[in-house]
Amino acid sequence: MREFGFELALCAALEREGHLVSRQLGGHVHGRRVLDTVVVHPTEAVADRAAITPDRIPTAAIESDVGPGRARYWKDAFDCHPDHAERATELAVERGFFERERRGGRTYVRQTARYPDWVAGITAIENKPDLDRPGDLHAQLRTDVSLALVDRVVLATADYVTRAHLNRIPAEVGVWRFDPESGDREVVREATDLPTDGGGVELLEQSPARTDVRVVTAAEKARARTRLAERAYAKGWRSFEYPACARCSPDDDGLPHCAWKGRPVRATEECGADCDGYEDATPPTVDGEARRAERTPWDPDPDGRRRRQSGLDRFL
Secondary structure (H helix, E strand, O other): OOHHHHHHHHHHHHHHOOOEEEEEEEOOOOOOOEEEEEEEEEOOOHHHHHOOOOOOOOHHHHHOOOOOOOOEEHHHOOOOOHHHHHHHHHHHHHOOOEEEEEEOOEEEEEEOOOOOOOEEEEEEEEEOOOOOOOOOHHHHHHHHHHHOOOOEEEEEEOOOOOHHHHHOOOOOOEEEEEOOOOOOEEEEEOOOOOOOOOOEEEEEEEEOOEEEEEEEOHHHHHHHHHHHHHHHHHHOOOOOOOOOEOOEOOOOOOOOEEOOOOEEOOHHHHOOOOOOOOOEOOOOOOOHHHHHHHHOOOOOOOOOOOOOOOOHHHHO
């Protein structure tokens, strides 16, 4: 199975266990690292997070001085560029995290609910079904470990893992052997917890003659972790298109399985008139949100925490 299908199968298996799973998310602070799979481990407060909105809450809004008490003039509540603050305010209002009122021509905002401490940990998974084609695997994993943006880093593969394989990757990285057909997962090596509370070192560029790195502060990492967790919560992992082909037959997890190729396919790269098995059809309809809601704490349609005070409507 190709890496795309392997990745989707692993996401589906983790979701069936009740985990909040996402894929293809930025796992960097100043660099350009994209994490294959991200698992957010929630605390019991995830129910409070789910009650606010199914969408991403802007990090700037979370870190602002806006609280659930007295409404504040929005420009006084942010420590960032006014344009960024204005965009964060609009999104927070639109998604039910802020409510606003007008006083004397000014916009004041307050939180509809206090932002909960809902993240217990984050695991990043690098998917490499074929270890004989490692690519930049070592550099990627070394960057993840030295930055320590996530709590644990795991390498997932379909290959038999030898001692030589283990010796070629950082010792802190856990290793899973995963069978995408059966969904069975074997822990070959446990991942070591990384020091997420402190600073880190991020690899920016690397060449045979030069390696550029940047020291990342604890505050920068905390902000990036919040952003990563919020994006994972809102996005999920079914962020792909289904092939417009009669041969596409999604399974119970919603994987875009192709009966002609006998495996999941990426619609944008592997499906079309050039394929001998292609039969033009309307893409299948899959309710991925319903599956995710049944299996995880994510709520696609929460009641929200928007409060209505006497006479407040006249300001909106």
